[in-house]
Amino acid sequence: MADPSATNSADGLMIAVIADEDTVTGFLLAGVGNVDARRKSNFLVVDAKTTVPDIEAAFKDFTTRGDIAIILISQYIADMIRHLVHNYTKPVPAILEIPSKDHPYEPEKDSILSRVTHMLG
Amino acid sequence: MGITEVGPIAFYTWVICSISFVLFLYGVNISSTSDSFIDWGYLYQLFAFVDPYLLSGLGVSMAIGLSVLGAAWGIFITGSSLIGAAVKAPRITSKNLVSVIFCEAVAIYGVVVAILLATKTETVNSLENGDYSASSKAAGYAIFASGATVGFANLVCGVCVGVVGSSCALSDAQNSALFVKILVIEIFGSALGLFGVIIGVILSAHARFKDE
Amino acid sequence: MYGFEALTFNAKDGYLEALVRGYRSGLLTAGDYNNLCQCDSLDDIKLHLGTTDYGNFLQNEPSPLQVSTIVEKCTQKLVEEFRHMRCQASEPLATFLDYLTYGYMIDNVVLIVTGTLHERDVQDLLQKCHPLGMFDSIETLAVAQNMRELYRLVLVDSPLAPYFSDCIRSEDLDEMNIEIMRNTLYKAYFEDFCQFCQKLGGTTAEWMTDMLTFQADRRTINLTINSMGTELTRDDRKKLYPAVGLLYPQGQQGLAASEDYDQVRAVLENYSQYQTIYSKMGFGETPLLDKAFYEEEVRRSIGSLDLQFHYGVFYAYLCMREQEIRNLMWVSECVQQDQKARIYDGIVYIF
Amino acid sequence: MSSNNRLPVVPTVTVLAIIKARLLGATKGHQLLKKKADALNIKFRKVLAEIVKTKTEMGKTMKESAFELTQAKYAAGEHIKHTIFDNVEAAQVKVKAVTENVAGVKLPKFQYLNDGSESKMEMTGLGKGGQPIQNCRTANIKAIQLLVELASLQTSFLALDEAIKTTNRRVNALENVVIPKLENTITYIKGELDELEREEFFRLKKIQANKERDLALKEAEQAMALMGDAFGGGGSGGSNLVDGDHDEDQLFTS
Numbered sequence: 001m002a003d004p005s006a007t008n009s010a011d012g013l014m015i016a017v018i019a020d021e022d023t024v025t026g027f028l029l030a031g032v033g034n035v036d037a038r039r040k041s042n043f044l045v046v047d048a049k050t051t052v053p054d055i056e057a058a059f060k061d062f063t064t065r066g067d068i069a070i071i072l073i074s075q076y077i078a079d080m081i082r083h084l085v086h087n088y089t090k091p092v093p094a095i096l097e098i099p100s101k102d103h104p105y106e107p108e109k110d111s112i113l114s115r116v117t118h119m120l121g
Numbered sequence: 122m123g124i125t126e127v128g129p130i131a132f133y134t135w136v137i138c139s140i141s142f143v144l145f146l147y148g149v150n151i152s153s154t155s156d157s158f159i160d161w162g163y164l165y166q167l168f169a170f171v172d173p174y175l176l177s178g179l180g181v182s183m184a185i186g187l188s189v190l191g192a193a194w195g196i197f198i199t200g201s202s203l204i205g206a207a208v209k210a211p212r213i214t215s216k217n218l219v220s221v222i223f224c225e226a227v228a229i230y231g232v233v234v235a236i237l238l239a240t241k242t243e244t245v246n247s248l249e250n251g252d253y254s255a256s257s258k259a260a261g262y263a264i265f266a267s268g269a270t271v272g273f274a275n276l277v278c279g280v281c282v283g284v285v286g287s288s289c290a291l292s293d294a295q296n297s298a299l300f301v302k303i304l305v306i307e308i309f310g311s312a313l314g315l316f317g318v319i320i321g322v323i324l325s326a327h328a329r330f331k332d333e
Numbered sequence: 334m335y336g337f338e339a340l341t342f343n344a345k346d347g348y349l350e351a352l353v354r355g356y357r358s359g360l361l362t363a364g365d366y367n368n369l370c371q372c373d374s375l376d377d378i379k380l381h382l383g384t385t386d387y388g389n390f391l392q393n394e395p396s397p398l399q400v401s402t403i404v405e406k407c408t409q410k411l412v413e414e415f416r417h418m419r420c421q422a423s424e425p426l427a428t429f430l431d432y433l434t435y436g437y438m439i440d441n442v443v444l445i446v447t448g449t450l451h452e453r454d455v456q457d458l459l460q461k462c463h464p465l466g467m468f469d470s471i472e473t474l475a476v477a478q479n480m481r482e483l484y485r486l487v488l489v490d491s492p493l494a495p496y497f498s499d500c501i502r503s504e505d506l507d508e509m510n511i512e513i514m515r516n517t518l519y520k521a522y523f524e525d526f527c528q529f530c531q532k533l534g535g536t537t538a539e540w541m542t543d544m545l546t547f548q549a550d551r552r553t554i555n556l557t558i559n560s561m562g563t564e565l566t567r568d569d570r571k572k573l574y575p576a577v578g579l580l581y582p583q584g585q586q587g588l589a590a591s592e593d594y595d596q597v598r599a600v601l602e603n604y605s606q607y608q609t610i611y612s613k614m615g616f617g618e619t620p621l622l623d624k625a626f627y628e629e630e631v632r633r634s635i636g637s638l639d640l641q642f643h644y645g646v647f648y649a650y651l652c653m654r655e656q657e658i659r660n661l662m663w664v665s666e667c668v669q670q671d672q673k674a675r676i677y678d679g680i681v682y683i684f
Numbered sequence: 685m686s687s688n689n690r691l692p693v694v695p696t697v698t699v700l701a702i703i704k705a706r707l708l709g710a711t712k713g714h715q716l717l718k719k720k721a722d723a724l725n726i727k728f729r730k731v732l733a734e735i736v737k738t739k740t741e742m743g744k745t746m747k748e749s750a751f752e753l754t755q756a757k758y759a760a761g762e763h764i765k766h767t768i769f770d771n772v773e774a775a776q777v778k779v780k781a782v783t784e785n786v787a788g789v790k791l792p793k794f795q796y797l798n799d800g801s802e803s804k805m806e807m808t809g810l811g812k813g814g815q816p817i818q819n820c821r822t823a824n825i826k827a828i829q830l831l832v833e834l835a836s837l838q839t840s841f842l843a844l845d846e847a848i849k850t851t852n853r854r855v856n857a858l859e860n861v862v863i864p865k866l867e868n869t870i871t872y873i874k875g876e877l878d879e880l881e882r883e884e885f886f887r888l889k890k891i892q893a894n895k896e897r898d899l900a901l902k903e904a905e906q907a908m909a910l911m912g913d914a915f916g917g918g919g920s921g922g923s924n925l926v927d928g929d930h931d932e933d934q935l936f937t938s
Binding site for chain 3: 130131194197198200201202203204205206207208209210280283284287288290291294295
Binding site for chain 4: 675
């Protein structure tokens, strides 16, 4: 629950994005994007050519990097790697499933929200 | 709009026309003296000794040549537009052949008049002083003028039909309702050539090379 | 002198002029748009586009259809048509058509240059380039490590070289903001294109000057509005204004000093031609001028079709086709995002 | 059964006192944990309600920002996204992780941070479509803020969920295992002690009875001896104390 790395917390942690091109574009426009000196970026554009192992690798990378606090992932992409998302239990970085413009948001599929609705009965 | 914007052809035409007009006026003003700029008396002699056959030959060749030039010009203007427009609207090709035929008709006028003129043409012997008889000179000039009339009338008529035909093809491709309307304009354009033909025929009707 | 064009124009360009008008008749009409607006899914749109001039261009696409795929395919159609015309064209139409692609070329060069500075993969960058703006040596753009080298090795051979050499000094290249560079190039391009059209003479010059005047003014107004509140100073802003157009130079003086919309409006009110534009600008609020500009552009483009024997139709066709792609993108996005209420906001009816 | 569900203790008074003290502690702890669980539950409910609210709101916000992007693309052209991708350098929007304390549970919370540095994005679309792009940017920043909030809620949700589970486990353990066990032990000890008491009582009673009988016998003998002395010397009657009646052992158990 503690900060993953004390060094980075001073100037803030980043938000990572795994989504379709348009969603990523929007967030980059807002200034979320970060590309460091080693050409490592904190976003992944998923298009028709992106394979599931690519997404898995990026997801694992983002969850273990330490300078990322929130991972935004499009819901339909989360569905592709549902096993990883389901088994992920750490509170930081937080996984957030977001709707994408061409995939309407389905609350039933959301790992968190399904628990929420289950609890609310 | 400066003069350079008018385009080179128009510019040169204008220059040549104005120069010749100035020369013509100069010549008329001082024609009485022999050392005038244009010696009209000498010019008369020159034209008087021209063989009427040459004039009629020129007339015939102008009739056919300029008509065909006009027709060909019209056909390429129409044709290139027609082909381009037919890429997206193939239905227009058969209808718009009318425009091409109109242009073709212009060439046919030329051919008809040329044949007419050619059949009238005869050889005549010159008089002793090298001059020709009045009637043969008149016949030569008449056939020359007739040929020129028909030729130039058909030249511009062909171009006119061509331009209208090109627009006709383009409009028909967009909206087939326009075809008939533009065809009417084209018919009017095509009639221009006929005027020339009529005048040409009348002009050459009384041409007699030899006095009977 | 219209007559002389009528005599000689068709010798070289009659076929292409008729062809481009034929392409134009393939543009979607208001009826088509109305039908498209009734669609409930992208597949409906695909089905409907199948009945139009687009034909079966989407037939081989896998079923979860993306908006970007539609846009890409439409662009591809435009590019194919354009390339077809370019191949048939003889001088000076060929040069004219080349000029039309320089705008895209500028975008591509800027894209590659930024990409190179950020060390992106060249192949990726090339895929993102607009196909109309490709030139032979574009792939080698990426070999250059810095901007000076880039200019010396590659750009010097491209058609854009004069724009670079005229307006961008090599020491500027490295630290210049990429957007400023893009707009400086655009300015040079506009001026050059205008000159070229003047040289062509006749109806082409007349119509194109009119259109380019509008485009230049649009750019000027856009630059003014978009640079408000940014770090761009007045002098810098003024440097980016193209030195053509109705607003040049008097109106540009005023616009360069404008700091809010009301001032821009005040300047524009002196130009009755732009009444349609500034009447869209409300007092004190942020206006959305883009659609007004697009409408004006389409209106002027349609005007070009009333004239024959000139090159303006090619430019007009490009504008209209681009607008159609924008329209289609808008409709598809609205359908996909379920924003039916706003679907009519973005469509500019062409016919 | 009672032997299973109790502590293995020797039933003495001291042990009883210890166990009683433990029971008291357990009850107190149970009460406190119950209270904590309630506090967490209240917070949890609040978080849940907010998550549901924010999630639905997020759907709307994301839709809006996606549409703003459409407008930007409409105005500036499709290629604008490449420009945006290429202008990415360092993140301006970041989050700060802080912790909030609810009933002793540390909840991680994220705070939206914008370092406010002049971004290259400001100039994007200078010549064409700048305004919709800036609108899109604002809309997306709004969306990000909402998402950060949602992420906080979600993390809180997870942490709270965990905390509540632990607390409930403890409460249940106390309620269903520890306290019954202690109570059973107390009952057992009490039972054993009662039993012992009863035995003692019985034995005391028995001793008393024996003692009374002996006394009676002794008295009778004395009376006899007195009578024997009086009636004939007591040669034979002079009973020997040693080989007299068998003297029963006195048993003192416990």
